[in-house]
Amino acid sequence: xxxxxxxxxxxxxxxxxxxxxxxxxxxxxxxxxxxxxxxxxxxxxxxxxxxxxxxxxxxxxxxxxxxxxxxxxxxxxxxxxxxxxx
Numbered sequence: 001x002x003x004x005x006x007x008x009x010x011x012x013x014x015x016x017x018x019x020x021x022x023x024x025x026x027x028x029x030x031x032x033x034x035x036x037x038x039x040x041x042x043x044x045x046x047x048x049x050x051x052x053x054x055x056x057x058x059x060x061x062x063x064x065x066x067x068x069x070x071x072x073x074x075x076x077x078x079x080x081x082x083x084x085x086x
Contacts, residue, residue, distance in 0.1 A: 021064060028060040 032054075037046045047054050 021068065025061065025064055028057050028064070032057050 032047065035048045036044045037048055039045050049057075
């Protein structure tokens with residue numbers, strides 16, 4: 001995801017999402033949004049799901065973004081193995 005944001009900041013354009021891509025992104029991000037735990041100021045402090053479920057949702061989002069970037073640029077995004085930060 002960070003790579004995608006960096007590419008966009010450098011001026012990359014990726015075109016419109018297909019309906020299928022949009023539905024998949026919405027489904028995965030909706031799961032995270034619906035499970036977000038927030039403090040009194042609205043800041044996300046955690047997620048009401050197991051670490052495995054959280055990781056799976058992140059992987060779905062990363063795969064969707066990586067596939068989109070690869071199709072639009074002819075390259076893939078290098079995946080970071082630094083950890084999930086959970």
